[in-house]
Each structure stands twice: as structure tokens, then as C-alpha cells.
């Protein structure tokens with residue numbers, strides 16, 4: 001049980017944390033859908049409520065450097081745990097730099113598995129993952145290091161299944177990664193070593209679905225990588241050129257799948273006796289494809305053929321489910337999260353989002369655990385399966401309905417929700433849709449806040465990282481939009497490095513409560529702030545509360 005907070009006996013009603021996913025504070029007006037959106041409720045909150053800014057990127061959320069943007073995994077981990085852990089990006093980079101990854105049993109089994117093969121024939125070592133240096137799900141440098149090490153250790157054949165990004169990196173940058181990498185593979189191949197890209201496709205088209213929003217994506221990825229089915233090209237470079245010509249205007253993340261073939265024969269299907277490394281370190285979009293490889297009684301789609309392979313994830317993606325059993329680098333061991341300690345203190349908790357962000361407010365919030373703590377209720381609102389620029393309101397209204405019902409039930413002392421709009425629509429690169437996304441969230445807040453008042457509660461309104469705050473690539477010097485050949489502004493689809501807001505919405509204390517701005521205030525300070533609002537002291541491991549009392 002948490003200790004009582006002697007300075008303040010707490011708010012009697014519920015304490016609600018509202019995460020506006022992808023809502024950063026813009027540095028420039030040009031290209032900011034946050035600035036352009038009509039948002040009377042948020043503007044009133046900024047004018048009338050205590051509010052400060054929080055760091056949501058770089059080392060403040062456990063990324064290797066302050067050049068790394070924030071993302072939902074590290075952001076929600078910090079929000080829920082109240083602590084900052086070195087995250088996958090940093091853990092893998094260190095394991096490679098120090099060489100510990102090669103000494104691990106998992107890497108040795110992967111190499112041994114590929115070398116042993118099956119039926120008297122050596123196997124192939126396959127790497128599947130996001131093909132960029134975005135450092136949100138993966139980093140291409142990790143892949144490069146593994147290819148070189150595999151060669152050194154005598155693996156004869158390497159095949160890469162490259163998921164094109166354009167979501168954590170510029171929207172049409174695939175060739176900046178594909179061409180140098182194919183040149184690198186050519187250079188290291190020869191004399192008993194043969195490494196090539198074998199298949200791929202846009203990350204929003206194949207393989208990297210999350211939270212079971214759209215299994216068809218994973219089925220399509222399986223057919224591409226494992227069975228070698230799909231449009232054929234001679235190289236990945238050709239594939240990107242060819243697919244762009246066939247699908248004008250399609251950005252990298254949405255490009256269809258491709259298979260590399262020599263004279264009609266795919267160069268890298270996955271067969272019995274092969275080894276497979278899924279080299280993303282982040283879990284949400286790695287879990288479904290991992291299940292397809294490792295689950296004996298898998299039923300989510302027809303795999304047609306299930307090769308017997310030695311499979312490893314870069315990390316273990318789900319500790320509760322032990323998925324997968326074999327992993328190259330141990331994930332951060334996140335313990336003593338706020339949900340665990342609020343549960344141990346006897347508080348009932350409610351968490352809600354739509355499918356696309358459901359795991360963010362549950363699994364990431366609880367330190368990458370898929371099981372609930374006692375007294376937690378989780379509610380998922382099914383997301384649409386459409387390009388989100390076509391439905392920028394997403395499920396903001398339905399999440400609000402669920403939150404209002406939970407507040408009215410009087411059952412919960414701590415509630416949390418995530419509005420996906422600013423982020424998911426921000427990633428599409430559609431400026432107008434992104435302003436509508438923010439407007440939808442503003443409307444939702446206008447409905448939710450009175451329900452918090454009616455319950456005698458308070459809210460902390462924040463975000464996990466920026467996205468809709470920068471919708472154009474800006475020229476580094478002039479700060480004006482970079483232009484496409486047709487003169488339109490070049491869209492920016494990635495997260496940003498901007499800080500996020502923290503607003504304290506409080507109609508119950510008569511103005512006694514405030515927020516302390518500090519130079520280092522970040523997402524990990526919110527758990528302790530919530531504890532204080534509830535009348536508890538923070539857990540000793542949590543970063544400091546930002547609550548001030550008059």
C-alpha cells in the first residue's frame with residue numbers, strides 16, 4: 001500500500017488522466033495542425049487552468065539520445081511506470097556495441113540453427129523488420145551488425161524481408177535505405193556468403209499490424225515473406241521504383257508487398273531448417289507475426305505451410321505470454337508501475353481507448369504486461385479499419401461515451417484514456433484531416449470534462465509525444481515548407497521532438513492545486529502527481545510529483 005500524503009488528503013472524486021496521442025506543442029505555426037485546429041475547449045483550458053510543458057522525447061523517456069523523437073511505447077511506459085528505463089533502442093545498441101548480444105544463447109542458437117539446416121542442407125538466416133533508422137521500432141544499423149556477424153560466424157545465406165517505413169522517417173525515403181543496403185549486401189556477398197533482400201512491402205500494408213486491429217495485414221505479410229507470393233521484382237530498389245510507378249502518390253508505409261525473384265523463382269522463401277530473427281525491438285507491432293511463427297495451434301489465418309524454424313525476437317515482446325521464448329536482448333524490466341501500486345492500495349481503475357491505442361493505455365502503461373492488476377477494468381472500443389484521413393474523428397466520441405459511463409458508475413477512483421486522433425491522423429500526412437482530428441478531440445473533451453465535474457473529480461490532460469504539431473517537412477534554415485515537385489508542401493508523417501502539455505483541470509479544490517514547471521519535468525512525473533491528487537505519497541521509485549499546494 002502507498003503511504004498517505006500528509007500535505008493533502010486528496011480529491012474525493014476520481015482522478016482522470018487523458019492522453020491526447022500525438023499532441024505536441026508546436027515551435028512553428030507553419031504546418032501545425034494543432035495551431036490550425038479550432039479548439040475552443042483546449043484554448044479555454046490553456047487560458048484558465050494550471051498548465052506546464054513536459055519533455056516527451058529523448059533521454060527523458062529512455063531513448064539513446066535527445067535527437068530521438070518520442071513514441072507511444074516509451075511515452076506510455078513513462079506515464080504508467082512513473083520511471084524512466086533505458087528502452088529497447090538503447091538496450092539493443094548497447095548490446096551490439098559491447099558484443100553481449102553475440103554471447104547470448106539466443107543468437108548462438110539462431111546461428112547454429114541456420115548452419116544446421118534440415119534434410120542435410122544448410123538453412124538460411126532470415127531477418128524480418130522495419131527497414132529504417134527511425135529508432136521507434138527498429139534501427140537498420142542493428143540489422144547491418146547482425147548481417148556482418150552472421151557472415152563472420154559462417155552462416156552461408158542471409159535473406160532480408162524489408163518493411164518500408166515512411167512513418168518514422170520521411171514519407172518517401174525508402175530508397176535512401178534500400179539502395180545503400182543492397183549495395184552493402186552485394187559488397188559483403190561472395191566467397192561462400194550470399195545476402196540479399198528477399199521480400200518486403202509498406203509497414204501499414206503487411207506484417208506490422210497491432211492489437212489485432214487487422215490480421216489480414218499479417219496474413220499478407222506471411223504469404224509474402226514465408227510463401228514468396230506477390231508481385232516479383234529483380235531487386236528491392238526495382239520494387240520501390242516499380243510499385244511507385246504503379247501506385248502514384250502512395251507513400252512508403254502504404255506501398256504493397258513485393259517479392260524478389262530470379263527468373264520467376266523467389267530468392268528467399270522461409271523453409272524447414274531456416275532461422276528467423278524479427279529485428280524490431282518494440283513489441284506492439286511484433287506480436288502478431290511472432291505468434292504466426294511460434295504458435296502451434298494458431299488460428300488467426302491460414303498459414304498454408306508452417307516451416308520448422310529457429311525463431312527469435314530482437315526483444316521479448318510480451319513477458320506475461322513469454323512471447324517469443326527466444327530473444328536476443330532482454331527487455332527493460334519495468335516494475336512497480338502506478339497501476340500495480342494503485343491496485344495494491346485498493347483503488348479501482350478504469351482504462352479505455354480504441355483498438356489502435358488500446359495496448360498503449362493497458363500493456364505499455366502497465367510496463368509491457370498483458371495481464372490486469374486486481375481492480376482494473378479495461379475497455380476497448382473497436383477501431384475502424386480504414387485510412388484514418390477518411391475518418392479523422394476516429395472513435396473519440398465512443399471513448400468519451402465509455403469514460404462518461406465509467407465516471408457515472410461511481411466505481412472507479414482512477415481512470416485513464418487515450419484519444420488516438422492527433423497521432424494516427426498525423427501519421428497520414430493529411431493536414432486538413434489532422435486539424436479535424438484535433439477538433440474531434442476538442443469536442444470530446446467538451447463532453448468529458450462536465451462528467452468529471454459531476455463526479456467531483458479532477459483531470460490531468462497530457463500527451464505521449466508530438467505528431468500533429470508538425471505536418472510539413474520544414475526547410476532547416478528558412479523554416480518554410482519543403483516542396484514536392486508539384487509545388488505542394490512535403491508532408492511530415494513522423495512524431496516530433498516537441499514538448500507536450502500538462503493541464504490540471506480542477507473544479508474542486510477552489511484553486512488550491514497547481515503544477516510546478518521544472519526544467520526536467522517529463523512524462524515520468526505524472527504517476528506521482530496522480531498519487532498526490534489521490535492523497536497518497538508517491539512510490540519511492542517514481543519521479544517527483546509536479547503538484548503544488550496553496
Ligand SMILES: O=C(O)[C@@H](CO)OP(=O)(O)O
Pocket residue numbers: 070071072073136137167168285423
Ligand atoms: O504507429 C506506430 O507504430 C508508431 C510510429 O512508428 O506510432 P506510436 O508510437 O504513436 O504508436
Ligand SMILES: [Mn+2]
Pocket residue numbers: 021022071072073075423464465
Ligand atoms: Mn503515441
Ligand SMILES: [Mn+2]
Pocket residue numbers: 022072423424427467495
Ligand atoms: Mn504514432
